[in-house]
Amino acid sequence: MRRRIIRLILVTLYMMLFTLPAFAADTNFGQRVSGMAEVTGVRVSTEANKTRIVIDANKEVKFKAMSLGEPDRLVVDIPNAWLSPKLKKEYGVNSRFVGKARVAQFNPQTVRIVVESKVGKQNHKVFSLKGGPVAGRVVLDIGDLSGDTSGTKIDLPKSKPTPAPSTKPTTKPTPKPAAKPESKSENKPQDDVDGELAGITGLRGRKITIDPGHGGSDSGAIGPTGVMEKSVTLRVAQELRRLLVAEGASVYMTRETDTEVSPKGADASDIEELQARCDIPNQNGSDIFVSIHMDSFTNGAAKGTTGYYYSLGSKRSRELADKIRSGVIDQLGTQSRGTQSCNFYVVKHTDMPATLVEVAFISNPSEERLMNSEAGIKKAAQGIADGIADFFG
Ligand SMILES: [Zn+2]
Numbered sequence: 338m339r340r341r342i343i344r345l346i347l348v349t350l351y352m353m354l355f356t357l358p359a360f361a362a363d364t365n366f367g368q369r370v371s372g373m374a375e376v377t378g379v380r381v382s383t384e385a386n387k388t389r390i391v392i393d394a395n396k397e398v399k400f401k402a403m404s405l406g407e408p409d410r411l412v413v414d415i416p417n418a419w420l421s422p423k424l425k426k427e428y429g430v431n432s433r434f435v436g437k438a439r440v441a442q443f444n445p446q447t448v449r450i451v452v453e454s455k456v457g458k459q460n461h462k463v464f465s466l467k468g469g470p471v472a473g474r475v476v477l478d479i480g481d482l483s484g485d486t487s488g489t490k491i492d493l494p495k496s497k498p499t500p501a502p503s504t505k506p507t508t509k510p511t512p513k514p515a516a517k518p519e520s521k522s523e524n525k526p527q528d529d530v531d532g533e534l535a536g537i538t539g540l541r542g543r544k545i546t547i548d549p550g551h552g553g554s555d556s557g558a559i560g561p562t563g564v565m566e567k568s569v570t571l572r573v574a575q576e577l578r579r580l581l582v583a584e585g586a587s588v589y590m591t592r593e594t595d596t597e598v599s600p601k602g603a604d605a606s607d608i609e610e611l612q613a614r615c616d617i618p619n620q621n622g623s624d625i626f627v628s629i630h631m632d633s634f635t636n637g638a639a640k641g642t643t644g645y646y647y648s649l650g651s652k653r654s655r656e657l658a659d660k661i662r663s664g665v666i667d668q669l670g671t672q673s674r675g676t677q678s679c680n681f682y683v684v685k686h687t688d689m690p691a692t693l694v695e696v697a698f699i700s701n702p703s704e705e706r707l708m709n710s711e712a713g714i715k716k717a718a719q720g721i722a723d724g725i726a727d728f729f730g
Pocket of ligand 1: 550551558559566630631
């Protein structure tokens, strides 16, 4: 009798093992896409002077467009969207202006459309429309658009960042500097993501070192409600790494936990600690170095984003600083404090194009709140990633 019960339990457990994961995956999917827009259609039409591609969604969507060279492509990302599985992935347009168009779930939150096209920047237009037969539409017009007045760019209102609960202190023990890069190949593929359109930006194969400012015994600046710079810089850096790895870059971090970077830890001098942060990109031969910081000032009204570079360093450092600063501003909506030359140790003692970005003022109550929110962290990381993608163009 007892044996039979044990067998029954074993059989039940065995069955659960195989049925539960499938059920759980389904539930997760439903939860994950709730609130997101479903991309329900891709329509292509060609007229004498242009090809029009319309992407239909079941609700209003935003978009981000970029054009890439060699081979020439127009890339449009639709954030907070998922691709209906019913849709065809590839569209052979073969007009005078467009070769092929492809659509894919680029990452769990983003649908990406890639259009092969040789027309210049002035000859394509991307805009979004509300209403009509579906709730949200993104329209790509590609062709001879001189004198074309149809299609006005409509900027959808930016959603306000929602403040999230306060930062969890990072208290992982035995930290060590990251020696190994994280890159796509070492990552577990996400099963519901179509990797085909990943890594097509200029980021593929780039070596990038990210330096989350401060850490360990050095908290950096502290905001009016106690948010620490070292926590915000690490959260932004981790999200930035995720974005860059998804685009095919190899990413090194000077630190991955709440720690000093120097092996001497809290006993290291300031110079030893900063030199340890420079040794990592110098030794791994990074293509660029990006140090992430939050600004601070005695007057709580000070606010905005600044890009810094060392003027006697690599010629391209200024460009990198400028593009990252403007990427951050586009995402966060912060005020620009310009791109400035500086003498900061980490940009001076690194051998590659290097920048230090002061994302926002942690001493400013509203910027502290923004940078302590999940939305603020994500936008800051996206902005830096956009700037880096633009830099490698
Ligand atoms: Zn700092």
